[in-house]
Amino acid sequence: MESFASLGISPGFIEKLAERNIREPTPIQKLVVPSLLAGKNVFFCSATGTGKTFAYLLPLFQTLFGSVMAGPGDDPGIGGRGTELLILAPTLELCSQIKKEADFLLEGQDRRIKVNLVIGSANLERQIGSLKKDRPRVIVGNPGRLVLLTRMKKLKLGSLRALVLDEGDRLFAEELAADTRELLGLINRDRQLTACSATLSPKIRDLLLPFMEGEALFVETGEEGILRDRIEHWAFFCEERRKIQNLRSLLGAVKPKKALVFSARGGQPGNIVSQLQYHHIPAAGLYGDMDKKNRKEAIDGFRSGKITVLVSSDLAARGLDIPGITHVIALDVPAEGGPYIHRAGRTGRAGNRGIMITIGNEDEMRRLARLEKKLGITIYPKVLYRGQICLPETFEEETPSKILLPPGPAQKVLE
Known part of the structure; x- marks a missing residue:
């Protein structure tokens, strides 16, 4: 039986999952985690409630912040880096939920990795102040506000190593498509790309291809x-x-x-x-x-x-x-x-x-x-x-x- 350990997830993250009595990976996690750990671009489709958020957070955190689970005397690996992981989602509620899950995985660790929420309904000046103060390595937000901050040169994404589109199909819906495309055009192509949804159509996958380097692995399960x-x-x-x-x-x-x-x-x-x-x-x-x-x-x-x-x-x-x-x-x-x-x-x-x-x-x-x-x-x-x-x-x-x-x-x- 596959476990999180056999998938390559570190003990620190496994201990956090155990706090919620999560002890075995779901089918989609078994398929996605190894591919993301290997640095592949992954588009995955799985039914709601099957653990998609942890399917990408666990391996990306593992890759980007491996030292976060190291001992107190080890190098935390901060070194003045900018934002390395950007997660896009279509709604305030989903952005907030993703940040909550990210904070949960990182809480209790004696490290300075910050996760910032960047959404359109928040006060712009306070948001700019938080970005300057926290220097977040992870940002979760919706496309409109991220585009605005990038245009204002208040958000720099030159250090980005991974990009996630959660509910990728909705991000290309009529009311969000223009901002999503503009933001993707502002981000370097040389980074890992992940997209997921319960209904990730071939059309959406085709729309994403111009914004990535190399090929993408498409993964889906029978959890429907x-x-x-x-x-x-x-x-x-x-x-x-x-x-x-x-x-x-x-x-x-x-x-x-x-x-x-x-x-x-x-x-x-x-x-x-x-x-x-x-x-x-x-x-x-x-x-x-x-x-x-x-x-x-x-x-x-x-x-x-x-x-x-x-x-x-x-x-x-x-x-x-x-x-x-x-x-x-x-x-x-x-x-x-x-x-x-x-x-x-x-x-x-x-x-x-x-x-x-x-x-x-x-x-x-x-x-x-x-x-x-x-x-x-x-x-x-x-x-x-x-x-x-x-x-x-x-x-x-x-x-x-x-x-x-x-x-x-x-x-x-x-x-």
Whole structure:
């Protein structure tokens, strides 16, 4: 059986992992860690909740800061170096989570390696001051602010030895692509490149090739079975105008410990939160135009359990890793499988089970039927009947998919 030690990870990092009872590498870590330790460019694709962050942090820290786990009398290897590792991520929440994991691996070590968070919502002058004071060897940030600081010559990346694009597909989405390309163009090509996501398409890999030296190894695992094995998928037919009302009824029926609700429509998350709060449901929102303070309050409240329902846009929740999410509820159906995978992947993590629920109109149910076939999952039709989740009574054989028709009267109440 492979262990972190057999992969080449140092005892100091292994001891840190043991503090979280992480004792064996996940399948994606087994594939990625040796390749990154060998200095290869690696693009890897693995389902959410499978340990992608540690898959790149462990080997890159090992390579760049090997002396960080040395004894107190050893050379720490600082020597006035600049930033050596840059990690890009699309959202404040994901950047913050990555920094937290990086700090965890380094905490307790008598060394001066700093990890700085460089994000657009932070005060620019304070950020510049922190960069000057800390001289961080690791920076985690989003492309827009990093481009600005580089243009201002407040951030110098000439010492960069490794670059990571976490949620690489989202970094090339329309709202971020220009900044991502500009930043990559400002960074030397002679450094190790890593990109990862649960849905890293060949198109994204092709876009990255001009920004790297040499070849890239593409790695993926069979962990996508998590979408089928750990997550149960439900579908509720609903007219568009009744979706929020049906959401309230559904929340009352399932009484989730923690539910993450997705809406792709601009401005809709705020409206949903207002209506849920009006009906005394402890809810908060997470969407693009919120300030940093309110976003943090929403995340902290949801993480602690004070808030049981978090309503989010897709971008705001990208990479969100909050333990104990029991239900994910989508109020629309994406055109492609990628967003569905990312949404569903917020539950069923760390060996737990979860439920992915879609509330959609007739057109959306047809789209969902196509995704069901494409993703190789089974989506079970459900109805709400007298405050309980029930199975529909009948389905016509000529219907293209079992999830298309509006439900009939309830037949059986689920246990």
